[in-house]
Amino acid sequence: MTNHRIALIPGDGIGAEVLPPARHILDAVGRRHGIAFRYTSYDDWSCERYRREGAMMPGDGLDQLRDKDAILLGAVGHPGVPDHVSLWGLLIPIRRGFRQYVNLRPVRVFDGIESPVRGAVSGEVDLVVVRENVEGEYSEAGGRINHGLPEEMAVQESVFTRAGVVRVLDYAFGLAAARGGRVTSATKSNGIVHTMPFWDELVAERAAAHPGVAWEQEHIDALAAKFVLDPSRFDVVVGSNLFGDILSDLAAAVAGSIGIAPAANLNPEREFPSMFEPVHGSAPDIAGRGIANPLGAIWSAAMMLGHLGHPEAAKDVTDAIASVLAKSDVRTPDLGGSATTGQFTEKLLTLL
Numbered sequence: 001m002t003n004h005r006i007a008l009i010p011g012d013g014i015g016a017e018v019l020p021p022a023r024h025i026l027d028a029v030g031r032r033h034g035i036a037f038r039y040t041s042y043d044d045w046s047c048e049r050y051r052r053e054g055a056m057m058p059g060d061g062l063d064q065l066r067d068k069d070a071i072l073l074g075a076v077g078h079p080g081v082p083d084h085v086s087l088w089g090l091l092i093p094i095r096r097g098f099r100q101y102v103n104l105r106p107v108r109v110f111d112g113i114e115s116p117v118r119g120a121v122s123g124e125v126d127l128v129v130v131r132e133n134v135e136g137e138y139s140e141a142g143g144r145i146n147h148g149l150p151e152e153m154a155v156q157e158s159v160f161t162r163a164g165v166v167r168v169l170d171y172a173f174g175l176a177a178a179r180g181g182r183v184t185s186a187t188k189s190n191g192i193v194h195t196m197p198f199w200d201e202l203v204a205e206r207a208a209a210h211p212g213v214a215w216e217q218e219h220i221d222a223l224a225a226k227f228v229l230d231p232s233r234f235d236v237v238v239g240s241n242l243f244g245d246i247l248s249d250l251a252a253a254v255a256g257s258i259g260i261a262p263a264a265n266l267n268p269e270r271e272f273p274s275m276f277e278p279v280h281g282s283a284p285d286i287a288g289r290g291i292a293n294p295l296g297a298i299w300s301a302a303m304m305l306g307h308l309g310h311p312e313a314a315k316d317v318t319d320a321i322a323s324v325l326a327k328s329d330v331r332t333p334d335l336g337g338s339a340t341t342g343q344f345t346e347k348l349l350t351l352l
């Protein structure tokens with residue numbers, strides 16, 4: 001029996017509704033593969049706590065997580081708390097403090113899901129967005145001056161380091177090699193004249209170090225259009241923090257629903273726990289109604305299984321997801337069905 005210590009952070013809104021299904025699936029697949037999970041749940045690390053105590057998590061939050069093998073997170077965000085407060089109070093400190101510099105977001109069009117995009121045919125769209133996760137455009141360097149005056153201004157500096165860019169590019173090229181695929185780099189070196197030419201130079205340099213992997217680069221605007229017009233041509237798409245963020249939501253929409261999309265925040269060296277979370281947010285518009293699609297959280301849990309060294313268990317979960325979508329019409333309202341989160345999870349459990 002392999003034991004894993006898992007931190008659960010449900011967060012806000014539907015975050016707390018999609019984590020229990022993920023846990024049921026983990027337990028069920030774990031029983032079959034001889035894997036046991038010991039969970040520690042951090043139920044009040046949320047916007048509610050922020051409103052009560054002025055912090056999303058306790059001051060020693062990272063220390064409480066440090067000895068875990070992985071973190072499974074729901075979502076954070078509440079209409080009464082500014083989004084930058086919830087993001088910078090919890091998610092970003094974990095991503096940065098634990099050097100989770102790769103944000104991995106697989107996208108598939110499953111059989112049984114109708115994509116809003118005509119060219120997105122099931123079985124053909126199977127790509128991964130590799131997003132740089134700890135530097136780039138999401139930086140604390142900058143400031144605001146002259147508040148309220150006509151000359152008020154805000155400056156925000158992007159930060160691109162050689163070490164930070166090289167390691168995420170190497171991850172992307174390594175992943176493409178393992179998938180037998182190719183790399184597309186998202187750039188904007190025509191308009192952004194310092195950081196993006198630097199990014200492009202490093203892409204060419206790392207490509208030369210991975211001679212077996214084909215690659216190309218595309219400006220982000222053209223790339224966004226191609227994601228919609230011809231999504232099946234992509235395999236591994238690597239981008240900076242901002243570009244990767246936007247592209248992965250776009251890709252999730254192309255795949256049919258943001259409710260399905262999973263993400264992994266990886267510390268590839270395994271010095272720290274990695275964190276797994278659905279791409280979607282806390283969805284205040286449907287929170288509390290029991291109709292959230294749990295697949296994003298469940299697929300994220302499958303990615304966690306893969307990271308923890310259980311690829312067969314991970315595949316059982318993704319196969320069950322593919323099969324519930326292809327062979328049954330039980331689904332949550334975001335996918336055109338009428339099942340509750342609980343009913344859908346029950347159905348999935350029967351296929352595992």
Ligand code: NAI
Pocket residue numbers: 014018074075076077078079083091258259260277278279280281282283284285286291292293294296332334
């Ligand atoms: P969102 O992803 O929460 O919702 C966007 C739309 O998709 C909504 O109409 C929602 O009902 C629907 N949706 C999302 N997940 C779904 C699911 N599992 N099942 C069915 N429908 C689903 O994004 P939004 O509305 O921009 O943000 C809401 C809050 O979530 C904000 O406070 C935002 O900051 C936060 N957020 C947090 C993230 C995180 O914790 N990683 C990521 C994105 C947003």
Ligand code: MG
Pocket residue numbers: 245246249
């Ligand atoms: Mg996003």
